[in-house]
Amino acid sequence: MVLRKVKEASYLTAENYFRYRAILRFFYTQHERMREFIFPGEVFLSLKEVEGFSEYTEDQLQLDLNQLVEWGNLSPKQEIGSARTIDEYKKKRFRYQPTPYTIEFERLLMEMENKEESFGGALERTQFERLYRLIQDVEEVVFGQTKKQDEEVNQLWEDVQTYFKQIVQNTSDYIAYINSEAVEERMQTEAFLLYKDQFTKYLREFIRAMQSTSEQIKSVLAELPEGKLYPFFEQVWRHKAQARLEEVDVTNERRPLEEYTGRWQSMQQWFRGTQSYGKSEAEMLLDRTSESIRKITQVVQRMGERHQNFRSRREEYLYLANWFTQLENIEEAHKLFATAFGVEHTRHYYLQNTRSENLYEEEWSHTPQIHITKPGVRQYREKTKSGAVVDQTLKRKVAREEYLKEKANERKAIEQYIVNQSIELEKLEKVEPSVRHIFLSWIGKAMGQKDRTIQTDLGIRVKVLLKDERIILRSYDGDLEMPNVTFKIVEEKGKKGHGA
Numbered sequence: 001m002v003l004r005k006v007k008e009a010s011y012l013t014a015e016n017y018f019r020y021r022a023i024l025r026f027f028y029t030q031h032e033r034m035r036e037f038i039f040p041g042e043v044f045l046s047l048k049e050v051e052g053f054s055e056y057t058e059d060q061l062q063l064d065l066n067q068l069v070e071w072g073n074l075s076p077k078q079e080i081g082s083a084r085t086i087d088e089y090k091k092k093r094f095r096y097q098p099t100p101y102t103i104e105f106e107r108l109l110m111e112m113e114n115k116e117e118s119f120g121g122a123l124e125r126t127q128f129e130r131l132y133r134l135i136q137d138v139e140e141v142v143f144g145q146t147k148k149q150d151e152e153v154n155q156l157w158e159d160v161q162t163y164f165k166q167i168v169q170n171t172s173d174y175i176a177y178i179n180s181e182a183v184e185e186r187m188q189t190e191a192f193l194l195y196k197d198q199f200t201k202y203l204r205e206f207i208r209a210m211q212s213t214s215e216q217i218k219s220v221l222a223e224l225p226e227g228k229l230y231p232f233f234e235q236v237w238r239h240k241a242q243a244r245l246e247e248v249d250v251t252n253e254r255r256p257l258e259e260y261t262g263r264w265q266s267m268q269q270w271f272r273g274t275q276s277y278g279k280s281e282a283e284m285l286l287d288r289t290s291e292s293i294r295k296i297t298q299v300v301q302r303m304g305e306r307h308q309n310f311r312s313r314r315e316e317y318l319y320l321a322n323w324f325t326q327l328e329n330i331e332e333a334h335k336l337f338a339t340a341f342g343v344e345h346t347r348h349y350y351l352q353n354t355r356s357e358n359l360y361e362e363e364w365s366h367t368p369q370i371h372i373t374k375p376g377v378r379q380y381r382e383k384t385k386s387g388a389v390v391d392q393t394l395k396r397k398v399a400r401e402e403y404l405k406e407k408a409n410e411r412k413a414i415e416q417y418i419v420n421q422s423i424e425l426e427k428l429e430k431v432e433p434s435v436r437h438i439f440l441s442w443i444g445k446a447m448g449q450k451d452r453t454i455q456t457d458l459g460i461r462v463k464v465l466l467k468d469e470r471i472i473l474r475s476y477d478g479d480l481e482m483p484n485v486t487f488k489i490v491e492e493k494g495k496k497g498h499g500a
Contacts, residue, residue, distance in 0.1 A: 008072045008101035019064055022050055024073060027098040028106035037077055037095035040065060065096060073102040123174055123202070123289070124166075125209035131163040132213055135220050142224060142232050150239035157236045157260075164267050171285055178292050187299045196296055203293050207286060214282045215448025218271050226261040226268075233260040410438060411458045423487040430474045439473075443485060453490055461490040 011020035026046045030038055044061050047053045068074045076094040098106075137156055140146040148156070177183060237257065273280030279287075320340060327333050374380060413435050417423045425439070446452045446464035453463045467484040 006101070008099065009105065010071050011068060011073055012105070016064070018052065019056075019060075020068060020073075022047060022053070023061075023064060023068065024098065024102055024106060027074070027096070028103060028110075031098055031103055036097050038097075039093075039095055043096075069096075072099055075099055123171060123206040125206055125213075127163055127167050127170070128210055128213040128217070131160065131167065132217050132220070134160045134163060135217060135224075138229075138232065139220055139224055142228055148235075150235045150242075153232060153235040154239040157232075160267075161263060164270075168270065168281075175285070175288050175292075187296070196300055200293055200296055203289050207289055210282070210286060212448060214271060214286075216450055218282075219449055221268050221271055224264075226264050229261070229264060230257065233257050236260065407457065410434065414438065414458060418489065421489040425473055425482075425485050425487075426471045428473070430476065433475050433477045436473060436475050436480065439485070439487070442487065463488040463490050 011017060011024065014020060023043060026043055027038060030036075040058070040061055043065075044056075044058055047056055047061070065074065069076055074096045075098075076096055078094055134156065137146070138160065141148055141153060141156070234257075237260075270281045273283065324333060324336065327336065374382075413432060414423075417428060417431070417435070419427075423439075431439075442454060442456060442462055443464055445454045446462075451463070452465070453461060455461050465486040465488060467486070469484050470481060471484045473480045473482055
């Protein structure tokens with residue numbers, strides 16, 4: 001890729017920018033009205049109506065037009081057979097057409113001038129739903145379920161790009177808006193309390209809708225790597241090539257296909273993330289939206305505490321004092337004091353970060369920790385010594401074996417509940433807590449899939465069937481009321497299950 005100096009942008013910062021911008025704004029307006037070639041006389045008459053051009057002459061206009069031609073903002077076209085006078089014949093008459101760079105510059109400037117100074121954007125749930133339906137249509141075309149003409153495929157691709165672009169722009173602008181200084185100041189005012197519930201509801205509804213829709217989009221995108229879309233992109237480019245006057249060899253010209261695959265990869269990364277950067281943009285959007293809700297809650301809480309500080313609690317203390325006088329002994333008084341004011345002497349416990357990746361592991365299963373309290377003086381420095389690179393191969397091997405052993409135990413525990421390639425929760429008498437956690441994780445993953453079918457960590461594919469009635473799933477640590485669910489084993493170790 002070769003980058004060049006964009007001389008077409010010179011008119012924006014030139015010394016006589018006011019004249020140049022007024023001239024090109026007139027050309028842009030006429031372009032939007034589908035008038036491409038304009039005579040200098042029309043430009044001159046238009047400028048005379050603009051404030052600041054009262055002493056402007058046609059000679060100055062011609063010099064400005066020549067300069068804009070030199071910068072590449074205008075393209076001249078000579079008129080030969082339309083001279084009406086001898087002077088017009090002697091003078092070369094030109095009409096001028098704005099170049100693509102000029103049109104795009106002016107279009108962008110018009111958009112920026114019409115925008116407010118603050119960020120805009122919105123969190124639109126329907127845009128995710130529409131994008132999901134469009135990606136489903138792409139999937140049907142790619143796998144031959146639906147046949148479409150080149151023109152229809154091109155329109156489908158343009159719609160996908162349009163909605164994805166709107167999602168990226170609107171969400172990024174809205175996150176910038178709610179994190180801007182103006183909104184921060186507005187949250188500190190009393191007027192914010194009037195619409196904080198509506199604002200919070202708006203964010204929560206967006207989170208609920210996006211959690212389900214984004215999982216569905218991720219599921220479809222996982223089935224559509226860019227390698228499978230080359231025939232689809234060929235149709236798009238073949239349709240675009242029809243608008244060109246020159247002959248285009250679609251099979252040899254790979255640049256457009258690289259551009260299409262790059263856009264598709266960007267959408268894949270936005271929803272599914274990458275191994276290099278971890279979380280996807282969609283996941284980070286949910287985190288930022290949830291953080292905004294927490295921020296609003298904290299602001300409201302602080303404002304409530306501020307109001308509480310100005311309220312007299314005299315009546316409350318008198319009522320509490322009267323309650324103390326009615327107690328019969330000191331033990332009852334101690335209990336009331338602890339309830340009203342908390343424990344007199346408290347113990348503070350320090351724990352290190354999480355020592356296990358298992359979310360359901362209890363703290364009691366860990367060995368006690370030894371915490372070394374450091375002196376609270378500024379001069380204290382820990383003794384350091386040079387370390388060595390330690391080979392962790394054996395440690396990793398042991399950890400891997402433990403993980404595989406844990407998964408094998410989980411699989412063994414699950415297999416004892418499989419009857420005729422299915423697990424019916426209503427027929428289970430009692431299950432282990434670990435098995436219950438596995439069942440719940442399957443249900444959670446299946447909710448994000450259109451066909452309720454998932455690939456489990458145990459190497460089997462499971463289809464989750466939800467029923468209307470509710471059951472009690474009994475376990476050794478308690479009972480759980482939940483919907484009646486049946487798990488159908490669809491595929492196991494490359495073999496199709498009977499429940500498929």
